[in-house]
Amino acid sequence: MSSEKKKVAILGGGNMGIALAKGMVAAGKYRAEDITLTRRNVKLLEGMSSQGFQVTSDNAGAVAGADLIILSILPQQLDAVLDTVAGNTDPQRHLFVSIVTGVTVADIVQRIGKQVEVIRAMPNTAIALRESMTCIAGKEASTENMALVKEIFEAVGETIEIEEELMTSATALCACGIAFFLRSIRAATQGGTEIGFxxxxxxxxxxxxxxxxxxxxxxxxxxxxxxxxxxxxPKGCTIAGLNEMEHNGFSSAMIKGIRTSSVKAEELYRKEK
Known part of the structure; x- marks a missing residue:
């Protein structure tokens, strides 16, 4: 599937969906009028509509008019959305890209009930600045479609292809990881304030x-x-500070936090079911 003249439906016009749509257009591979964003409250997409994007609350209609469908919704919303669009899904035409946490390719294919091609991707919120680290997995996908999806996400940052079983780990390290690094910057800010700034x-x-x-x-x-x-x-201020942090569990806390997020990410969709 070439990006040329392909229609795109982004199901879920939240922060991630909006940032991805803008990045695809900024990269020059897609036109705003060829991208449809969906959201239950379309008033929240008025800004995108004024920029030339198509907006609607009709997921099934968006899929019917698209070639590439990007699932950018919460795990607890997925089953209902897939049930709505299954009837309009054409395995010969449609390529699904899922950025839904904790949901496998097999989960999506089974729910739709058709052998549609699905590629998983896990970007992070730095996508808004086109600085995302996006992990991509699609062992059963065609080489052409994998190249297409990689091209899309390279327009909004860096990409790396991984095995699907590592996607929840990628969620913890790259998607949740944004928050972890931000928290460490906040802590450094507090330290800086304490010493006089x-x-x-x-x-x-x-x-x-x-x-x-x-x-x-x-x-x-x-x-x-x-x-x-x-x-x-030797005997310097940097090593003294590093050792104090390690004595108080800095590295251990980060490692445990990443591991805990990975476990939680694995459970999000399963618990809803």
Missing amino acids: HAADALRMAAQTAKGAASLLLHFNSHPENEIDKVTS
Whole structure:
């Protein structure tokens, strides 16, 4: 399925769906008029309508008029939405892309009741700035369709192809991970305020420092410890601070938090059922 002249339906016009739609257009591969966003309260999509996107509360109609369907809804909404669109789903025409947490390709195919092609993707909220880290899985998908989906998400950040069984892990590390890193920046801001900076200045300094740290790793393809070594001197202030954090469980807390989120992500759809 080429992106040329293909109609897209994004079922779920929330923050993620809106950001993805804007990114697809900004990349120059899709036109706003070829993308339909759905939401129960279409008034919340008035801004998108004014930008040329199609908006509707009719999921079934959106699928009928599309070639590529992106599921951008909550796990607890999925079954009802799939039941609504199943009748309008054509396995020969439609490609489904699911960014629904904890839902497998098999779950979607079984619920629709047709052998439709499904690719899973897990972006994060940095998609709004086209800085997402998106994991993609689609072992049963065609090479052409995998390339198409990768192209879509590369328009809004970086992508990596993984095995489907790792998708809930990707949710914890990349999607939930945004919140984890933000919380660490907040903590650094609080520390900065305690040692004398105004809160706004401390936040700006902490955020830019965190951005710089990540940029070092990505630019030089380096390991964190290599970069840490460059700023830790014998009996220095950096190693003293690092050791104090480790004594209080900094790394352990992050690891446990990621693991807990992964377990929870696995349960979200199952518990609803």
